[in-house]
Structures are given as structure tokens and as C-alpha cells.
Amino acid sequence: MANPVPFLEDFEGILPGSGTGWLDRLRADAQKTYQISGLPTPRTEAWKYTNLRQLARAGFVAARAGCSAEISALPEGCAALTDAYIAAFVNGCFVPSLSSLDDLPEGVEAVSLAAKLNTDAASLEGRFGDTDGLPLATLNTGLISDGLYLRLHDGVVLEKPIHLVSIGHSDGGPVSFHARHLIAMGAGTVATVVESHIGEGTYFSNGVLEISVNGGAVLNHYKLQNEGSEVFHVATNLVRLADGAVYDNFVLQVGAKLARNEIRAVLGERVECRLNGAYLACGEQHIDNTTFIDHAAPNSSSREVYKGVLDESARGVFQGKILVRQGSQKTDGHQLNKTLLLSPGTEIDTKPELEIYADDVKCSHGATTGELEEEPLFYLRARGIDPERARAMLVAAFVGEALDEMQVEGPRVAFRALVDDWLARRSKGQE
Template identity: 40%
Template sequence: MAKVVSLDNLLASMEARRSEAAPWLSPLLGEAGEKFANLGLPNRRNEAWRYSDLAKALHETVKPEAEADTPPEFAGACVAAFENGVLIDGISSYCAMGAQSLRKILGEKDSSVASYIGKINPQHDHPIINLNTALMEEGLVLHVPKGVTLATPLHLRFNWSDIETQGADGRHLRILVVLEEGASATIFESHDGAPSFATIVAEFSLATNSKLTHVRLENFSAAARQTAATVAELGDKAIYRGFYLSQGGHFARHEALLKLAGEECFAEMDGAYLVADKRHCDNTTVVLHAAPNTASKQTFRGVLAGAGRGVYQGCVQVAQAAQKTDAKQLSRALLLSHRAEIVTKPELEIFADDVKCSHGATAGELDANALFFLRARGIPETEARAMLVEAFLGEALDMIEDADLRVPAAEMVRKWLARHAGEASHVE
């Protein structure tokens, strides 16, 4: 049975954590803890959390599933294996690419990461990032030197299998990736099982001409409660390509908060979410164009069955100095049930006058004309409907450039479709 997370216990844990921290770390923890205390756990009164009430979800009783999918293996990758929020060195190989345990770094009297943690595209009033900063206890740091291309991907494997070992206040993990000028790397995240409550914050710093490929799969069990944030800042001509795939959980939210700080940098985010069984999945993005001649593109696709609930909030902000911005945003949702719910909230905040910005959102059932076309060629209705759902998701998976990275994502989609074939074959 998942534990109830107490706000008072969180604040007490923050104070204890700060009092034991190294001199370079204590002020950061104290400031984050104070801000979190003023904000509290997010709920529907917070506009950014209007459709995802974390405070309520943490006080609801959830029953863990008896079985969960086996975490994916990614051949050839260096692995950082987190079991119930703890980095297990015995089954990890991250040291081979020069990555370091954050727990060890946080225990040092002085550290070079002090100039990065909490300072990459800082989100001063973000309740979850402040909570994570004040209580971060585990994680990983990867620093890629100038001009280096990592031929091997880094697999961040998060597996949650034992609620009793996860702690009454949850687990709070931090990932830090710094790419120097001209460097490039690939990060593959997989999230499996059922965290009773977890926050995961990934900070990415991309210097001039660097490139980061980031694929993130959430294959949670129904009882999972996790909120995560990807925070990135891009320098001149830097490129970030992210793909996010989730089947939700009791409460699952991922935020991508990007700042395009250098000229001619580019960010692309593509995602898909597959939600059924009263699960909740929230994808929230904020892309800040802070420099001239920057470009961004977002495309999210959702399939909702049963009483599943999906949320997509996408905000593009264009600063006054960011002339020649080119920003595109698109959300498409496919409803397989009359009980399913989708909330879509696209936003544009533009303070420059020479820009190209667009957004679009659609939600509906399967295309009747496409269904008729298939049935007219002798394909049974059940099979035809399933083919259309698979094709809809296939367009999203095609956005993963690396064929090897596409394999685990496609396998996750295949398993979901197999479980919900009945719902895919008709509208309830």
C-alpha cells in the first residue's frame, strides 16, 4: 500500500537535509526549501496544475499491481540502474563514460557542479523543482568535454518494485548533463514499476554547437505516482531532440522546460501517450525563445481508452529580443471511449513582432473514411480499427531518428495495444 506523503514531514526532512549538507550545498537547499514551504504541494488552485492535482493524488489510496513489465534492456548502452530510487553500482556501467554518482558529489566539501545545479534555466517558483532540490539525495552527473561525441548512449534505468523501501517522503533524484562546445550525447530514460511518490529533475546544459538526443519512456504500473521535469538551456546553434512516451499512472506528469538562449539553436519535442484504466498522464511544456533566429517544434499524439485522462499543456514564450523566431506546436488526440478525457491547452506568449508561430489541437474518434476504405477491401472492422490506431502511433514513433532507440518504444506500444485491443476495436 502506498504511503501518504505528509507536507510537515517533507519540511522536516528538508531542514534535516540542509543541516547535514556541505557548505557549498547548504544555501541552495535552504533557499529551495524556503520557496517550497511558501508554495506547498501543487493543487488545482495553481494554474499550471489546474488539471493535475498532485496534493489530492498523494492522499488517495492506490493498490499496487501484482505484476509489472520487465525493464527494457538497451544493448551497447552504459547503464545507470536505479532500483527504488537508489543507484546500484553493482549492476551499472556508467563509469565507463565518465559519469559520476551525484550522491558522492553531494557529500564532497567542495564541488565543480555547484555552478550548474539549480542554475540551468532556473525555475525559481516551481514547487516540484524546489522540492526536488531541497531533498535531492541520489542521481547522476555526466560532463562531456569540448568536441567529444559519445558513441555509446547512457541508459538511465529507473525501476520501482518495492513500495516499502521507497520512504515515507518519497524519493527525489537529480540528473545533470553538461555538454561543452561541439559535444554530443544520447540519453535514454526508462521508468518502470510503481513509485509511491518520486520526483526526478534532469538538468541539461548545451553549449555552442552541441547536440543532445533524449528519449524518455514511462512504462509505469497503474499505482505509480511520479512528477518529473526536464530543464534545458541551449547555446548558439545547439540542438535538442526529445521524444517522450508514457502510459500514465495513478499520477504521472512530465514537464519539458527549455530556454533557447543562443542564436540559431533548435529544439524539437515529440511525444505520445497511451492512457487507459483510469490512469492520468500530463505532458506540460514551456519553450522560451530568448534569442533571435531560434526555432522549436512540438508534436504530441495521445490515445485514450476506458476512463483514461490525458493532459497536454504547451506554452511557447517569445521574448522581445527573439526576432525571427519560428515555433510550431501541434497536439492530436484519439478517443477510443466516451469515458476518456483529454485536456489540451496550447499557449503563445509573443513579445516580438517578426516571428512565425503556430499551434493546433484536434481530438476525435477514428477517421470514418479511413475505416470504410479498409473495410471495403475485406479487412474485418476489429482489425481495421486496430490498424488505424497503430498507424496513428506509428507516425509518432517515426520521429525517433535512431532505429535502435525506436525498438523499445515500439515494443511498449505493441504491449499496450495488445492489452487494450478490445477498446481499440470499438468506441464504448
């Protein structure tokens, strides 16, 4: 099948590290694979509920360097973190003037991936993961250029969060960019990474984030997707958790025309993995959360709680699969997806799965869909609260149960404020 969008041709000649043998081969192999597969379609099981037809028709071209000069400060809509290191990107390119990484403690390396590829590509050989069966992640590999390279050496405890801010910008025709971020946590390290994805205009953000968490390390990883109404956002997160690692993840999606966040986590022994999230959509937004947890070793635990709120003609997708491999005894894995439908025109597709090849396990999954209950609405209105405010209070409580799963207070407070802002704008009819 021919490549249906001109991503590959547009990016020729602007990739850092060109001329490095292993990197050239990696890109070439990925480009060849993508040219054969093309964009996924609903005939692909993993994309059954998310159709990229509009993306294929939009005529995106590669975002060019230089547009960051038009942005002098971080736009509104980011997670409001009072004290954090900042790594800022505009259309996938690192922008030093918007970043603050100078005062990182010893043992922490946080640099532009493009700079790393141009000056020390040899150290990255073998660091990029396999994206077989993931067409858009494969496209990203074929176009590896810039992103955040974050490495914590053994034993480092990072007191302040790293705030990865991705700003999309298009003041002309539709553009695309394909950021690649690498996070490597040494043994016994502790860190919090917060992503904020914001921007206006028509653009396609196709990011890949690879995370490796070594033994005994703890990573709190929280993501906000708060982009404009003409944005296509696809993100693939590839997570490997070594023995004894702890990974706490939360994804809040409130923006974009079409958004898909996919997380694929492979768990070692005695791992704690929490994948949680909330999504709020209105108009004709389409928001897809897809997760895959691979219990590849015994004595690991996983928890998933995703809550969705859909209004007007919005559509939500939740696909969550837990795989327990043979020999992975004492696995404890649980998954729950709840969706609140505020209008008759909304739609939710939910597909929870368990695939178990061990007999001494505790695993469960569940999904519920419904409307706001009348009894608590009546209770609030009887106490003089107007109908819109009452609805907003109940929705906030519903989403708040998911937000409470976040282990770090600062990002949790920031995300809760963004949910409250979304509800306030809905109540005023400004969405």
C-alpha cells in the same frame, strides 16, 4: 501553508554532502520555500488540469537505502536497447551492480551525484538551477541527494547511448524519492540519453533533470515512462541550449496512475529544439504533458508534435507555451497536439499558447481531438481484418507519425515496440 505531506521531515539526516555550506543553504532555502507553498493545487494556473489531492492523502514516507538488494536484474518494461551504457537507480539511489559505466570513453564523466556531493561538492556549486514557481522541483532541490551526473568534455562524440534506468520499488507502504540528474554537454559534443522509468507498488517519483547543451553540441534525449498502476510520477526537465545547439526530445508515456512530464527549454541563437511525444492511457490514468519554450535569442527554431490516445475513463492534459522575447527576430516556432479518443468516458484538456514580442517571426499552434475515422475502419474490415486488429492498426499509424520524429533509430524502434505491446494488450483485454 503547512507542508501537506511529510517529505521534508522523513528525509532529514540522510542527505549526502551535509555540512557543505553552499549546499546546506541551497537545501534550506528550498525547503523553506516549499513549506510556504506546499503542493500545487488546481488554483495554480500551471496545475489547473492536474489535481494532486490523491498524492497529498497517500501518506508517502522516504524510500530507504537497501531495497536495491531485492532487485538482481533490470526488470521488463525498459526500452530494449541492444547496446548502451547503463546507469541504474532504485528508488532514486545509484546501483553499481545493475549499471555498466566502466568502459566510457575519455572525456566522459558519468557518476552518482551522491558520490560527487560527498567527494567533490565544490565543483557543483552554482550548477543547480533556479526552481522558483515550480513547487515540486523546489521540493526536489530541498532534498538533493542522488542521481546521474553526466559531463561530456568539449568535442566528445559518444557512439553508444547512455541508458538511465529508474526502478521504483515498494513492497510495503507508499514511499517517495526525489532523484536529481545533471547533464552537461561541452561544445561540439554529441550524445544520446534514453530514460526508462519502470516499477510496481505505490510510490511517488519526483525527479528533476537539468540539461545544459553548449555551443554546437547535439543531444538526443528520449524518455519512456512505463510504471505501475499505483505510481505517481512527476518530472521537471530544465533545459538550457547555448548558441548553435541541437536538442531532440521525445517522451513516451504509457504507465502510472498519475504522471506529469514538464519541460522548460531556454533557447540561444541558431538553436534547433524539438519537443515531441506520445501518450497512451486507459482505465483511470491521468497523463499530463506540459512544455514551455523560451525563444530568448534570434534565429532559433522549435517544433512540437504530441499525440495522445485515451481509452475507457483516462484523462490527458497538454499545455504548451511558446514565448518569443523582444528582439528574438527570425524565430520559427510551431506546436501541434492531436488526441484520439477511443471511448466516450475519456477527457482531454489542451491549452496551446503563443506569447510573442517580436514582429519578424513564424509561429503557429494547433490542437485537434477526435475519434477513429469510420472510412479506414470499414476499408480494413472489408479486407477480412477483425475490428480490434483494425483499430489497433489505425492507432499504431496515428502514434507512429509522432515516433517518426525521433532522430535516432535504436530508441525509435524500441519505443515503437512498446506501443505495439500496449495495443496488443488492449486488444486482448489484459489492461
